[in-house]
Amino acid sequence: QVQLVESGGGLVQAGGSLRLSCAASGRAFGTYTMAWFRQAPGKERAFVAGITWTRGTSYSDSVKGRFTISRDNDKNTVSLQMNDLKPEDTAVYYCAGEIFGTGGRLWSTYPYRGQGTQVTVSS
Numbered sequence: 001q002v003q004l005v006e007s008g009g010g011l012v013q014a015g016g017s018l019r020l021s022c023a024a025s026g027r028a029f030g031t032y033t034m035a036w037f038r039q040a041p042g043k044e045r046a047f048v049a050g051i052t053w054t055r056g057t058s059y060s061d062s063v064k065g066r067f068t069i070s071r072d073n074d075k076n077t078v079s080l081q082m083n084d085l086k087p088e089d090t091a092v093y094y095c096a097g098e099i100f101g102t103g104g105r106l107w108s109t110y111p112y113r114g115q116g117t118q119v120t121v122s123s
Contacts, residue, residue: 002026002112004095009117012085016121020080022095022114033101034071034078035110038091038119045094047105049080058103063089085121092116 008020022034035050049059049069057069068081078095096110107113 002032002097004097004112004114006093006095006114006117009093009119011120011122014086014121014123016085017081017083018085018119020082020093020095020117020119022078022080024076024078024097024112026076028099029076030073031099032097032112033099033103034069035096035098035103035105036069036078036080037094037096037107038089039094039116040088040091043091045107047107048093050103050105051078052103053100056103058105060105082119085119087121087123090119090121092118 003025005023031053033052036048037045039045051057051069066084071078094116095114097112098110
C-alpha cells in the first residue's frame with residue numbers, strides 16, 4: 001500500500017511561485033505514474049500535470065508553460081513547480097499515483113491519492 005503526502009501549499013500573490021512536493025511511502029516508486037490534480041471551490045477535480053514511470057510528462061492547457069512536474073525516484077518524491085501563478089490557480093492540489101500507469105487524466109484512474117494541500121493566489 002502506498003501513502004502519498006503533499007506539502008508546499010500556501011498563500012502567494014499573483015505572479016509568484018510555489019513548489020509542491022508529494023512524498024510517497026512504500027517500495028518501487030519508480031514504477032508509479034504520478035499526477036497532480038486540483039479542485040477549486042464549486043468545481044470538479046481536474047488534471048494538472050502528470051509524469052509517467054518512464055518520465056514522460058503532460059500538462060493541462062491552463063498550466064502549460066508555467067508549471068513543471070518532476071520526480072526523484074531516489075527520494076520517492078514528485079514535485080510541481082508553479083510559476084507565474086494566477087488567481088484562477090487557487091485550489092486544493094492533490095497528488096495521485098498508479099502502478100505502471102499510462103498517464104491518464106482521470107482522477108478515477110489513480111488508486112493512490114493524497115489528502116491535498118491548499119494553494120491560494122491573491123490578486
